[in-house]
Amino acid sequence: MxxxxxxxxxxxxxxxxxxxxxxxxxxxxxxxxxxxxxxxxxxxxxxxxxxxxxxxxxxxxxxxxxxxxxxxxxxxxxxxxxxxxxxxGERRLSKKEMAQLKNMESMKFREDNSKQLRAELKQESKAVYGMVKSILSMDHNADLYNGTASTFYPLGENMYEQLLEDLKAAKKFIFIEFYIIDEGLMWNSILEILEQKIKEGVEVKLLYDDIGCMATLSGNYTRRLQKMGIDAHKFNKVIPRLTVAYNNRDHRKILVIDGQVGYTGGVNLADEYINHIERFGHWKDSAVRLDGRAVKALTRLFLMNWYINRGEIEDFDRYHIENKAVEGQGLYIPYGSGPKPMYKSQVGKTVYQNIINQATDYVYITTPYLIIDYDLTEDIRNAALRGVDVRIVTPHIPDKKLIQIVTRGAYLDLMDAGVKIYEYTPGFIHSKQVLADDEVAVVGSINFDYRSLVHHYENAVWMYQTPALKDIRADFEHIFEVSQEITEDTFRFTWHQSLIKEIMQLFAPML
Known part of the structure; x- marks a missing residue:
């Protein structure tokens, strides 16, 4: 042990x-x-x-x-x-939670200036306009933005270097929301900057998932942070009580600085994500940095989960004062996804489906887990059957061996329709990104599995014709070069792996 x-x-x-x-x-x-x-x-x-x-x-x-x-x-x-x-079996809200949900539903964030953007987009491409309309219909926090610059980071260590510089430049506030935080080089260097920023009068709010961090942080770690002046709290705090609420974890990765600069992606705040330590070979992750108007949505996503967890309604507007448009091409929608009844639709799944269903040339996908339902499986298969170049990359070195068996169990059905499956040979690929036709991309925290698509609080950024798409395409090309393509001739399951797969697939919705 x-x-x-x-x-x-x-x-x-x-x-x-x-x-x-x-x-x-x-x-x-x-x-x-x-x-x-x-x-x-x-x-x-x-x-x-x-x-x-x-x-x-x-x-x-x-x-x-x-x-x-x-x-x-x-x-x-x-x-x-x-x-x-x-x-x-079912999440039953308490009276307090029902009141919170009612208050959240009454909060309207949609900005009038996006109406013109949507009208112009409808004239340019009805298909892409349909994607936008779908996201905005499901997530009332989301909005369509221009006036934003983006930088794509193909590795966590690339993001880490710039993140430290942005944190040092903070003047007003810093919001941090992550599934996993672990003490080490990455987090300790961030914490050192936060201590200094608090002395300078910068407001720091921190939210981390209690179950996600129960193996990495001590149970009283928030007290240590609060003594430093950080307004730190746990999401879904573990207490000795049976509740289905533990099934709904905060899997988001959001960091906002002064409402002007924001980060999201698959990178948690732990050393394996920047390859400072090795756990499952080379850790391949990705993130995106936003600067400009679109960061408003990341700010609101953080504050909404803060409200769900803390029951405190913040003055949303005061955190947008510093937000300014910057020169940049393309359109952005940072959006959230989560469990019922907080979200009435499966936002993450629907966004992926819309991209896959409307692709005409190619769809590239990276995901650490591939545990998907019949609908999403058929959408991927149908895209390949109509001639779209569909490629999916999963890890060769798993973090959970049983989950990899279930992931591999999806291969044959997809390959039979013409989907190309790759495994990232150098190690574990944790990035969650989708790119289609050099026009649309998604980078965020949402895996292709039941936990992310149904149970967890998640977030991502939808991008259309942004400069970052070229970098995402280059990243995919590099991934394909170093990955092993799985074929029906070379793919084999042992009898006991097949048995495990069949049994675990029955309980996949709970994995």
Whole structure:
């Protein structure tokens, strides 16, 4: 057992997991204990009613069919299945959360000056206008922006160097929201700058996912940061209580400086993301830096999750005072995606589908995990069948071996339609980016898997005809050069890998 795992086991997180296990056992034990006090016919009737009610609830849920199938398999287990579904099947909002959701829905951020941009885009390309309209319909925080310059970073270490310089130049505020933060060269050098900025009067807000950081940061780490003057908090703080809310993690990567400069992508604040340490071979990640109007949307995305977590409504407008347009080509939409009911639609999935469905020449995709539903699989297949050059790159060296088996399980069905599959031979590719026809690209935190597309809070930047697209295309060409193409002749599964794949695919919606 590694020191990190031992520290986790002995921490408050280990205690919380132990206590939640006890809660689960007590729920089942209590049910069977009460069952002894009822007549046999009444017990059978109650169990039967519970079973039928659970089945009807699952069938009538507004959720993807794959998720229904998984829960139906669990529900057939007498008593246990129904109790598990009651505990973990659906996210039920508290009164406080319902009030928060109502307040968020009443907040309107759409700016009038984007109407002209949309009107011009509709005349130029109805297909691209349709993508824009779809995003703005699903995410009311999002808007279409020009007046923005962008820089694409094909590696985390490239982004890191510029990030430090931007942090040193901060004058008003710094917002940081990441899934993983780990002490080391990257985070410690950032923290050193933050300490200095606080002394200069700069406001610093920090939000990190508690589960994402439970193996990297101590349970009381926010206290240390707060003593330094950082307004630091955990998203979905782990407490010894069973709740489905733990399934909705904050997987976003957002850093905003003075509302003028913003970063997002796949890079977390840990040393493997800048290849300072090696975990799974060479770590290939990517990020994008925005400077200008589009950073407003990143600022609002941060503040919305801050509100969800903290219950504090900020004065949104005061964080946009310093935002100015800069010279730059193309259009941008930074957007968010997340679980129901906070988001009524699967934003991340729909954006990917629209790009794939409207591509005419090529679609290039990088993702660390490829665990997708029937709809998205068919969209990718259909693009290849109509002659689009579809290429997908996944890691050759995995961070999770069982997940790689499920990822590889998707290969044959896609390759059969003409999709080209590559594995990044030097190591682990963690970047989440899509490029189509040299016109449209997405860079962000959204993986091609159920966790990102259904369960997690995510974010990305949609870009149209921006200069960064050339750099993204060059990055893809380099990736193809160093990656191994998987073919039907060379791809093989052992019998036990096939068995694991078949079993795990049944539960893929929960992975």
């Amino acid at each position: 590694t020191f990190r795992k031992l520290r986790l086991l002995m921490s408050k997180y280990g205690f919380s997991i132990l206590f939640m296990g006890f809660e689960l056992w007590a729920s089942f034990a209590g049910f069977f204990w009460l069952n002894k006090w009822f007549p046999h016919w009444l017990s059978v009737a109650v169990i039967g009613l519970l079973y039928v009610t659970t089945i009807l609830a699952i069938v009538n849920r507004n959720t993807p069919p794959e998720n229904k199938v998984t829960w139906l398999l669990i529900a057939v287990i007498p008593v246990f299945g129904s109790l598990l579904y009651l505990m973990f």
